[in-house]
Amino acid sequence: MLPFYASANAQAISPYPALKKGLWEIVTTDSSSPDFKATELRCVGGANQERRTAKKEFADEIKNCRVLTSTSSKEKISLVRECKKDGGLIMTLKINIEGNFSSRFERSANPSFNIPTGLEGLTHTTIYRFVGACPKSMKAGDTITTYPDGGSSNLWNRYSIRKQ
Numbered sequence: 793m794l795p796f797y798a799s800a801n802a803q804a805i806s807p808y809p810a811l812k813k814g815l816w817e818i819v820t821t822d823s824s825s826p827d828f829k830a831t832e833l834r835c836v837g838g839a840n841q842e843r844r845t846a847k848k849e850f851a852d853e854i855k856n857c858r859v860l861t862s863t864s865s866k867e868k869i870s871l872v873r874e875c876k877k878d879g880g881l882i883m884t885l886k887i888n889i890e891g892n893f894s895s896r897f898e899r900s901a902n903p904s905f906n907i908p909t910g911l912e913g914l915t916h917t918t919i920y921r922f923v924g925a926c927p928k929s930m931k932a933g934d935t936i937t938t939y940p941d942g943g944s945s946n947l948w949n950r951y952s953i954r955k956q
Contacts (some may be wrong), residue, residue, distance in 0.1 A: 793939050798857055806850035809893035810843050811836045814839055815923040815930070833923075837951060845933075845951055857922040861882075867891060882906040895922045920947025 811834075818832040834836045836842055857875035864870075869889040876882055891897025901916045926932070933951030938944045 806843075806846045807859075807864065807869055808846060808850065808889065808899075809869070809897065810839060810846055812894055812922065813838060813842075813903075813932075815926045817921045817923050818918060819921075820918045823913075824911065827940055830937055832896070832935060832937045834950070835926035835930040835932055835934045841932065841951055844898075844932065867893070867897075880906075891920075896920065 813836055816836055817832045818834060818892050820828075820830045820832070828901075852876075854873060856877075857873045860872045861876055862869075862871040867890060871887050872884060873887070874882060874884050882905065886902045886904075887899065889897060889899045897920050899918045899920070903914060904909055905911065926934075930947075932948070933949040935950050936944060936945055936947050
C-alpha cells in the first residue's frame with residue numbers, strides 16, 4: 793500500500809475486521825493507567841451498516857495521517873501509520889490485530905514520537921469478544937460502556953450519530 797495523508801473527506805477503506813452481527817463485548821485497557829478498564833457492550837447490525845460506520849470511523853481516525861505499511865492475513869492485521877499533530881509533533885502508531893476475527897481478537901497500539909514524551913512505551917489494548925445474539929432490549933448500533941469507577945455511559949447508538 794502506498795503511503796498517504798488522509799483528509800477529512802478521505803474515502804478510506806478500514807483495514808480493521810468488520811464485526812459480525814450480534815452482541816460484542818469490547819474491553820479496553822491502557823498501560824499508562826493500570827487501573828483503567830472500559831467495557832463496552834455493542835449490538836452490531838448488518839454487514840453493510842457496520843462497514844459504512846467502520847469506514848467513517850477509520851476516515852476520522854486517520855485525518856492528517858499516512859499509512860506507512862499494512863499487511864493482513866486470515867488472523868492478523870498489522871499497520872504502521874504516521875500522524876502530524878499540532879506544534880510539529882509526529883506520532884508513529886504501530887497497530888497489531890490478532891485472533892479469530894469472527895469470535896475473539898485483540899488490537900494493540902503502540903505510539904512513538906519525534907520528540908520525547910511521557911507516552912513512549914505505552915500500549916493501548918482492546919479485546920473484542922463475540923457474545924451471541926443481541927438482547928431484545930438493544931437494537932442494532934446500541935452501545936453502552938462501563939468505566940472503572942463503576943459508572944456507565946447512557947445507552948447511545950453508534951449508527952444514528954454518524955453520517956453514513
